[in-house]
Amino acid sequence: MTENARGAGAAGARPRFRNIDVGQILQYRLPPAGIISILHRVSGALLFLVGLPFVLYCLQISLGNDAAFAKFRALAGNPFIKLVFLGLIWGYLHHFCAGIRYLLLDLHVGTEKDQARTSSLAVLAVSLSLTLVFALKLFGAF
Amino acid sequence: MTTKRIVVGAHYGLKDWLVQRITAVVLAVYTVVLGLAILFGPPLAQASWKALFAGPFIKVLTVLAFVALAWHAWIGVRDIYMDYIKPTAVRLTLQVVTIVVLFAYVIWAANILWSI
Numbered sequence: 001m002t003e004n005a006r007g008a009g010a011a012g013a014r015p016r017f018r019n020i021d022v023g024q025i026l027q028y029r030l031p032p033a034g035i036i037s038i039l040h041r042v043s044g045a046l047l048f049l050v051g052l053p054f055v056l057y058c059l060q061i062s063l064g065n066d067a068a069f070a071k072f073r074a075l076a077g078n079p080f081i082k083l084v085f086l087g088l089i090w091g092y093l094h095h096f097c098a099g100i101r102y103l104l105l106d107l108h109v110g111t112e113k114d115q116a117r118t119s120s121l122a123v124l125a126v127s128l129s130l131t132l133v134f135a136l137k138l139f140g141a142f
Numbered sequence: 143m144t145t146k147r148i149v150v151g152a153h154y155g156l157k158d159w160l161v162q163r164i165t166a167v168v169l170a171v172y173t174v175v176l177g178l179a180i181l182f183g184p185p186l187a188q189a190s191w192k193a194l195f196a197g198p199f200i201k202v203l204t205v206l207a208f209v210a211l212a213w214h215a216w217i218g219v220r221d222i223y224m225d226y227i228k229p230t231a232v233r234l235t236l237q238v239v240t241i242v243v244l245f246a247y248v249i250w251a252a253n254i255l256w257s258i
């Protein structure tokens with residue numbers, strides 16, 4: 001609030017946004033680095049809320065006795081469950097690729113503006129194409 | 143250095159930041175190792191899938207990966223709470239629930255592996 005008041009001084013009525021308001025989210029044009037950053041958070045939340053319990057349950061029935069394994073086979077054959085799998089696979093791949101980028105940035109690798117932009121696009125390209133490969137495998141294309 | 147510290151804050155140190163990076167590396171290595179084992183191992187079927195997790199070495203490694211995952215998730219989820227959940231009572235409740243759930247997940251993982 002105080003920043004806004006100060007901003008509306010001599011320079012005229014130029015609006016200043018200090019915090020993202022939920023209602024403004026769709027109006028923001030994020031650079032690629034911003035897109036993969038928010039997706040890093042979204043995928044992390046997804047992996048925590050859905051991924052962990054779902055994967056543990058699948059691990060339990062797939063490593064259990066024959067009856068449990070039959071349950072896993074039925075589950076894995078369900079198209080809706082396949083979509084859940086695919087969503088989690090995307091989440092993991094994105095979190096993995098963006099995470100590698102953050103580790104490199106922490107080591108001061110690729111911190112220049114154009115490099116950071118290129119690496120953000122590379123994260124999107126790698127994670128999305130790997131997701132596509134998994135999608136084709138999951139739905140039996142090969 | 144401020145003296146105004148919040149009970150549900152980040153403990154203001156380098157430790158959590160560093161732990162998040164170290165656990166990330168542990169998980170990345172585990173992911174690659176498991177991925178290669180599946181890719182170059184025998185075709186996946188019930189028996190080979192069980193055999194993959196049957197040895198004591200891979201069991202310990204997998205539980206360690208789940209510990210790293212739980213710790214990593216704790217720091218990330220806590221960061222999300224700190225950004226979006228402002229009332230202390232709500233945030234503290236969510237944090238406690240998250241810790242309990244993550245501990246349960248690690249125990250669950252160990253139980254699955256040693257039931258093979």
